Amino acid sequence: NLSYLIYDFGARDANLQNANLLLNAANMTQNAKIQSLFLTVVQSYYALFGAKASLEALIESQKLAKESYDAALARYQVGAATPADKLQAFTAYSQSTLNRVRAEGALKIAEGSLANTLGLDANTQLNLTPPQNNIIFAEGLGVDNSQDKPFQAAKPVGTMATMATMAIFEKNIQAMMDEAKKSRPDLAAAKARIDAAKADVDAAKASGKPTFILSSALGYSEPSLSDTTKSSSIGVSVNIPIFTGFDTTYKIRAAQRQEKLRELEFLKLEKQVALEAYKAYNNLQTETNAVKAGKDLLNGAEQSMKTASGRYKAGVGNIIDLLTAQNALASAKQQLIEALYNWYIAKATLAHSMGKLNFTEIETIGGAK
Numbered sequence: 001n002l003s004y005l006i007y008d009f010g011a012r013d014a015n016l017q018n019a020n021l022l023l024n025a026a027n028m029t030q031n032a033k034i035q036s037l038f039l040t041v042v043q044s045y046y047a048l049f050g051a052k053a054s055l056e057a058l059i060e061s062q063k064l065a066k067e068s069y070d071a072a073l074a075r076y077q078v079g080a081a082t083p084a085d086k087l088q089a090f091t092a093y094s095q096s097t098l099n100r101v102r103a104e105g106a107l108k109i110a111e112g113s114l115a116n117t118l119g120l121d122a123n124t125q126l127n128l129t130p131p132q133n134n135i136i137f138a139e140g141l142g143v144d145n146s147q148d149k150p151f152q153a154a155k156p157v158g159t160m161a162t163m164a165t166m167a168i169f170e171k172n173i174q175a176m177m178d179e180a181k182k183s184r185p186d187l188a189a190a191k192a193r194i195d196a197a198k199a200d201v202d203a204a205k206a207s208g209k210p211t212f213i214l215s216s217a218l219g220y221s222e223p224s225l226s227d228t229t230k231s232s233s234i235g236v237s238v239n240i241p242i243f244t245g246f247d248t249t250y251k252i253r254a255a256q257r258q259e260k261l262r263e264l265e266f267l268k269l270e271k272q273v274a275l276e277a278y279k280a281y282n283n284l285q286t287e288t289n290a291v292k293a294g295k296d297l298l299n300g301a302e303q304s305m306k307t308a309s310g311r312y313k314a315g316v317g318n319i320i321d322l323l324t325a326q327n328a329l330a331s332a333k334q335q336l337i338e339a340l341y342n343w344y345i346a347k348a349t350l351a352h353s354m355g356k357l358n359f360t361e362i363e364t365i366g367g368a369k
Helices: 013-077 082-116 161-183 183-205 247-312 321-352 360-365
Strands: 004-006 209-224 229-241
Touching: 013 082, 013 183, 013 247, 013 321, 082 321, 161 183, 161 247, 183 247, 247 321
Parallel strands: none
Antiparallel strands: 004 209, 209 229
């Protein structure tokens, strides 16, 4: 027996289209999950090296605290300093030691977190290449449309530099929001689900219409040695649903409601994607300025520390000024380290918000090389 559906008013095609679109949506969702995991790995990677840099800075601060304590102790032994100077310097040295111990623990936790994110045991030893810290800053994190190179710096000129910078910013952020709407895999998956819902509506409408089926049969029987029978038939049958208890009507209504729901979900996600790109871009601008300010802060703190240390060793400064400068230097180093690695993470987050999280985009965004 052979039976083949000739025509069903598009029901078969609609069901096939629905299945293909749902498969496409699943693939896009998988892509979005991969990018989210990639972002988590990148964040853990920079958090690890941020913890390493923080530990190195605290070790250096501990050495400075030890030098300050040794200087205070030497002055106390020759009668040029009070016991309070010695005790205050020792307290600062002990505090720096405690900070170093905590930083060592934080580094171990960061190493375990990265290993876990990579699907490894937390105690796995990782051999990692450190990030490059040679950052090239730009006036704007923008789009140079004349060269068709996104995210390159666009420098304002003339007396209206501030207004030009704002105009560049608004132009760039709008371009990035538009790019995010086109490139985000989760948004593409939502669009595919809308199209799949539309195909489901077509399938529901066709389910209540007639179907045309080509059928054929070939038979052979031999009840006895002298008696054989052969039979064959071919024809076209038409199945016409007369009444299904309004089953088709309810199927169509349900499919239409599902289509509307998918459209609303898409609009909500589209707004969310634009907001994520907007936040990520602004955050990158903030972290860029924070790194610049952090470098200036560190330079000033280093000069202040040199001056205070020299004055104290020469006997013309006091221990309070020395410890204050020492704390300011340690704080400046920590703030610069935090700003630097937050800047790296902000770049990766911006690339992720645009649906383009890969090494090329991370290196391109922000004018870094």
